[in-house]
Amino acid sequence: MAxxxxxxxxxxxxxxxxxxxxxxxxxxxxxxxxxxxxxDSEKSEMAENMKINSDGExxxxxx
Numbered sequence: 524m525a526x527x528x529x530x531x532x533x534x535x536x537x538x539x540x541x542x543x544x545x546x547x548x549x550x551x552x553x554x555x556x557x558x559x560x561x562x563d564s565e566k567s568e569m570a571e572n573m574k575i576n577s578d579g580e581x582x583x584x585x586x
Contacts, residue, residue: 526539526540527539527553528553529552529553530551530552530553530555530581530582530585531543531545531546531548531551531585532548532550532552532585533546533548533550534546534548534575534581535555535573535575535581535582535583535585536579536580536581536582537555537558537579537580537581537582538551545577545579552585552586554585554586555582555583555584555586556583556584556586557582557583557584558580558581558582558583559573559580559581559583560579560580560581561575561577561578561579561580561581562578564576564577564578
């Protein structure tokens with residue numbers, strides 16, 4: 524059985540596995556809406572609006 528993608532409820536990082544590779548937290552949801560890829564968080568207006576401080580793939584909304 525294939526692992527499902529999860530979204531960290533703390534930082535919204537999308538990942539596979541047991542805990543978030545970005546913040547190290549474990550609370551996660553398999554139910555999330557939308558995704559955004561941040562390539563340069565220092566220059567990205569979306570990253571600033573969503574309060575994202577690192578590059579990667581993030582959920583727009585986690586439930």
